[in-house]
Amino acid sequence: MKALSFQNDFSREHVGKDVLASIVVVLVALPLCMGIAVASGVPPALGLITGIVGGILVGFLAGAPLQVSGPAAGLSVIVLEIVQTYGLEKLGIIILIAGLCQVIAGLLGLGQWFRAVSPSVIHGMLAGIGVLIFSSQFHVMVDDGPKGNGLQNIISIPEAVYKGIIPLDGSTHHRAALIGAITIVVIILWNIFAKKIKMVPGPLVAVVVGMTIANLLDFPIKYVQIPGSLGDVVQLPTLDVFKSISSNIFIAGASVAFIASAETLLCAVAVDQMHSGPRTNYDRELLAQGIGNSVCGALGAIPMTGVIVRSAANVEAGGKTRLSAILHGVWILLFVLLLPGVLQKVPTASLAAILVFTGYKLVNFKKMKELLNYGKSEFAIYIVTMGAIVATNLLAGVIIGFALSIAKLIYILTHLDAKLIVCSDKKAANLTLQGSATFMKIPQLAALLEQVPAGAELHVFFKKLDYIDHACLDLLSNWEKQHQSSGGSMTIEWEQLEAKFHSRRMTGALVMPESLKNTP
Numbered sequence: 001m002k003a004l005s006f007q008n009d010f011s012r013e014h015v016g017k018d019v020l021a022s023i024v025v026v027l028v029a030l031p032l033c034m035g036i037a038v039a040s041g042v043p044p045a046l047g048l049i050t051g052i053v054g055g056i057l058v059g060f061l062a063g064a065p066l067q068v069s070g071p072a073a074g075l076s077v078i079v080l081e082i083v084q085t086y087g088l089e090k091l092g093i094i095i096l097i098a099g100l101c102q103v104i105a106g107l108l109g110l111g112q113w114f115r116a117v118s119p120s121v122i123h124g125m126l127a128g129i130g131v132l133i134f135s136s137q138f139h140v141m142v143d144d145g146p147k148g149n150g151l152q153n154i155i156s157i158p159e160a161v162y163k164g165i166i167p168l169d170g171s172t173h174h175r176a177a178l179i180g181a182i183t184i185v186v187i188i189l190w191n192i193f194a195k196k197i198k199m200v201p202g203p204l205v206a207v208v209v210g211m212t213i214a215n216l217l218d219f220p221i222k223y224v225q226i227p228g229s230l231g232d233v234v235q236l237p238t239l240d241v242f243k244s245i246s247s248n249i250f251i252a253g254a255s256v257a258f259i260a261s262a263e264t265l266l267c268a269v270a271v272d273q274m275h276s277g278p279r280t281n282y283d284r285e286l287l288a289q290g291i292g293n294s295v296c297g298a299l300g301a302i303p304m305t306g307v308i309v310r311s312a313a314n315v316e317a318g319g320k321t322r323l324s325a326i327l328h329g330v331w332i333l334l335f336v337l338l339l340p341g342v343l344q345k346v347p348t349a350s351l352a353a354i355l356v357f358t359g360y361k362l363v364n365f366k367k368m369k370e371l372l373n374y375g376k377s378e379f380a381i382y383i384v385t386m387g388a389i390v391a392t393n394l395l396a397g398v399i400i401g402f403a404l405s406i407a408k409l410i411y412i413l414t415h416l417d418a419k420l421i422v423c424s425d426k427k428a429a430n431l432t433l434q435g436s437a438t439f440m441k442i443p444q445l446a447a448l449l450e451q452v453p454a455g456a457e458l459h460v461f462f463k464k465l466d467y468i469d470h471a472c473l474d475l476l477s478n479w480e481k482q483h484q485s486s487g488g489s490m491t492i493e494w495e496q497l498e499a500k501f502h503s504r505r506m507t508g509a510l511v512m513p514e515s516l517k518n519t520p
Helices: 012-039 044-061 073-086 088-107 111-115 119-140 150-155 157-165 173-193 202-216 239-243 247-272 282-299 308-316 323-338 348-362 365-373 376-391 394-414 439-449 470-485 494-507
Strands: 416-422 428-437 457-461 465-468 489-492
Touching (some): 012 073, 012 119, 012 202, 044 323, 073 247, 088 111, 088 282, 111 282, 119 150, 119 348, 119 365, 247 308, 394 428, 416 439, 428 439
Parallel strands (some): 428 457, 428 465
């Protein structure tokens, strides 16, 4: 891998823009860092630690200078599963293992390979995560707790609605629900009517409104708990934790590494499309993420990825160099150190409401329509991946989606639909090829050619053919020689194939046999 170089990464002429951009990013990041931590089943302070590390450390090392790293909604589901299965004390060692896996992958130059995932699987994964976040945080939004797995959370949503509307048991669920509902309404209205005020993000405004109402009315609901010192929540891995490492712990760490890497590098691709500055060095970005997650693991915090919401805010606010991402981490640190009392006045319901809205946005209905344009199979992979994640878990769902993508690819590469139509007078016949004509389909193709009457004129149509290899071309060439001996002929609509593979004939990727070059 190329050595780290920071030449031209910082520029005096861009300092002003980077400072302003960093302020916008931190306003977006603060509520998300805490909200994602809550969704992950850990104290909000751990999300802030990850935001600080992602900003200062990863921002300095990153291979994607304008990408902002921090806690990601996409990982909250798997982190929650880890905490529920292994306990908070083992979360750090699992994230440390994930970070080390990313470091090794970055040093081995595997950055590009993490992008080799079908878009239908990625969007299905995000949609599945969206459903899980929406259903679990809906309960938190009414000051209740998640009900276990994804299906249980979905089924019990009516119960949460009931608690939020009718306080028959004398609880305060309805007041938390009111704050959550107000938070979502403010986000929606702000996005509609305040599009020009880019310096102030909707989630921040919504949290401020919810916090103000809850504190003015002195609502007895749950509020964010921030320790007097971040050191109070730091859990360094102990010797006992290291001794308890098992194969399941390694599998959990590798799962976090894979999902975090895929999400980060796909985010980097999207960020590259938003600006005209330096392109992403994927191996360096993967290495930086690995170092960041290793540090987060050592501190007992939650994992990080490159996150599209904060990265998009950085680009839109005019960020030009990595300085904006670094400064956003500095501002989070200063805010926690100097104004912890403000954070403790934030209702948990407001943070959960932000995640409910985020979960809804992750289920991208527009993306569903786009996938349908690429065929029903892509849409089916999307739906199955999403459903599998909700019904099982994140890793199993992604594996199922990936397996379906491989199965589809194998089908495409091996499927050939060949139809032979012989005229009633048996003087002419049409052979239409659709799909992929590879050596594996020679028996099928040869069987059809044997049905062509002797002396007939055969027309071969390639219009619907996606691929043909040399073996099938040689078969056609040899068959033509034998057919000509019986007075027959063969006409190949070569220009139909050339329209799809015009460059391959010239580069030698697809060479027409000499005997077919003069075929009409």
